[in-house]
Amino acid sequence: MAFRADGAAAAPAAPLAGRRILVGISGSIAAVKLPLLVSALVQQGAEVRCVLTPSAARLVSPEALACLSRNPCHLDADQWSHREPRPLHIALAEWAELVLLAPLTATTLARWVHGLGDTLLASTLLACEAPVLAAAAMNTSMWDSLPVQRNWKVFSRLPSVLALAPTAGLLACDRQGAGRMADPDLVLLALESLALVGNQRDWQGLRLLVSAGPTREPLDPARCLTNPSTGRMGVLLAQAARLRGARVDLVHGPLSVPPGWLEGLACSPVQTAAEMQAALLERQPRADAVAMAAAVADHRRARPTATKLQKLDLERALSQGWEAVPDLLAQLVERRPAGQRILGFAAQSGDVLPLARAKLARKGCDLLFANPIDRPGCGFGGLSNGGWLLGPGDQVSALAQAHKLAIAHQLLTALHPTRGGPGRSPGDPAQAASG
Ligand SMILES: Cc1cc2nc3c(=O)[nH]c(=O)nc-3n(C[C@H](O)[C@H](O)[C@H](O)COP(=O)(O)O)c2cc1C
Numbered sequence: 178m179a180f181r182a183d184g185a186a187a188a189p190a191a192p193l194a195g196r197r198i199l200v201g202i203s204g205s206i207a208a209v210k211l212p213l214l215v216s217a218l219v220q221q222g223a224e225v226r227c228v229l230t231p232s233a234a235r236l237v238s239p240e241a242l243a244c245l246s247r248n249p250c251h252l253d254a255d256q257w258s259h260r261e262p263r264p265l266h267i268a269l270a271e272w273a274e275l276v277l278l279a280p281l282t283a284t285t286l287a288r289w290v291h292g293l294g295d296t297l298l299a300s301t302l303l304a305c306e307a308p309v310l311a312a313a314a315m316n317t318s319m320w321d322s323l324p325v326q327r328n329w330k331v332f333s334r335l336p337s338v339l340a341l342a343p344t345a346g347l348l349a350c351d352r353q354g355a356g357r358m359a360d361p362d363l364v365l366l367a368l369e370s371l372a373l374v375g376n377q378r379d380w381q382g383l384r385l386l387v388s389a390g391p392t393r394e395p396l397d398p399a400r401c402l403t404n405p406s407t408g409r410m411g412v413l414l415a416q417a418a419r420l421r422g423a424r425v426d427l428v429h430g431p432l433s434v435p436p437g438w439l440e441g442l443a444c445s446p447v448q449t450a451a452e453m454q455a456a457l458l459e460r461q462p463r464a465d466a467v468a469m470a471a472a473v474a475d476h477r478r479a480r481p482t483a484t485k486l487q488k489l490d491l492e493r494a495l496s497q498g499w500e501a502v503p504d505l506l507a508q509l510v511e512r513r514p515a516g517q518r519i520l521g522f523a524a525q526s527g528d529v530l531p532l533a534r535a536k537l538a539r540k541g542c543d544l545l546f547a548n549p550i551d552r553p554g555c556g557f558g559g560l561s562n563g564g565w566l567l568g569p570g571d572q573v574s575a576l577a578q579a580h581k582l583a584i585a586h587q588l589l590t591a592l593h594p595t596r597g598g599p600g601r602s603p604g605d606p607a608q609a610a611s612g
Pocket residue numbers: 202203204205206207230231232233281282283284285286296314315316319
């Protein structure tokens with residue numbers, strides 16, 4: 178996808194558009210969440226086929242899934258149909274480009290780990306070579322049980338499997354604890370990640386510190402100085418790293434992203450630049466890499482007013498009493514432990530590259546992602562982004578306009594503490610995209 182000469186930008190393709198996705202559903206009550214998830218896949222342009230275990234078919238309607246997937250829904254009885262010219266489990270396994278296995282029950286997990294193919298879903302999974310995203314769901318005691326934990330350990334290490342463990346919350350059995358299927362927004366995101374970069378585990382054993390979102394600097398109890406950052410870019414960077422195996426600390430201002438995207442991240446919500454500074458500096462010593470994606474305010478009130486300013490006093494108050502916010506990126510660079518890599522962000526308008534080059538030289542970070550906020554399809558809030566990744570010396574590579582999750586993965590590859598680098602494909606993102 179490219180910046181077009183007329184300044185307009187066609188939206189980058191959705192990560193799952195045109196992909197053939199097999200959705201395997203086993204008998205957990207979380208199956209009731211699948212129809213909407215299937216609908217979301219179809220709305221992205223994916224081709225979807227659903228396979229249900231007999232237990233799943235009692236909990237969620239195959240008719241609803243057939244209707245929402247625009248395809249017949251496959252049940253165990255279909256495996257032995259005289260209408261199928263090829264064994265259905267083989268045909269489905271070969272058809273699938275990606276598999277979504279959600280919810281995954283203790284039984285279906287055990288079947289796979291022990292190589293049993295006694296349902297249509299189980300035999301299809303054994304025959305399938307496509308990457309699998311699996312989201313487990315079960316009662317807390319079932320999840321904690323030794324056999325399930327043993328099976329999960331084996332399963333989640335399979336190279337083709339990206340496994341999402343259940344999260345904690347209120348369960349249908351009225352227990353409060355681990356067992357809920359990962360949030361559907363996160364399941365969708367993880368599937369998109371699998372489609373974009375496969376099941377990469379290159380951040381396994383590494384720790385990433387990410388900042389995201391805006392800060393809010395209070396003027397008085399009713400007003401603040403802030404900016405339009407939603408935190409989408411930073412949160413996607415954090416979640417992409419987590420899906421690639423990293424442990425991620427996320428320090429964030431007020432966010433406008435689906436709450437499910439925060440699952441599995443160690444989140445520290447803050448409001449002001451001072452709070453962000455304290456949270457980042459505390460967490461920095463244990464990080465292998467830092468990505469400073471937050472849009473931190475440049476100025477704050479030297480002394481915020483304790484009571485609400487009256488309208489007539491506002492103009493005078495706005496024209497005086499501000500102070501500069503400390504430069505968080507420069508502080509992180511100054512204090513970094515040996516070997517820690519740091520990525521900065523520069524959201525700029527106009528002629529972005531010279532401004533970004535000057536910022537990189539001033540701050541001394543390893544990498545700087547410069548993204549224009551005045552071009553369609555880039556910057557705050559949207560689904561896509563694009564820009565230039567600058568490194569030491571004159572190194573610069575254009576990142577063509579793409580889905581923010583795809584940009585996040587490219588940034589992570591460059592930031593990797595042992596394998597990273599900005600790459601060398603200078604030019605305009607438009608050139609890079611069309612080339
Ligand atoms: C209402 C209901 C909810 C259930 N929820 C779960 C669940 O969340 N996780 C699980 O592992 N089993 C759950 N079970 C039990 C499974 O359905 C049962 O173990 C079944 O054998 C699973 O088979 P399958 O994996 O072929 O679907 C539930 C059963 C019922 C009746």
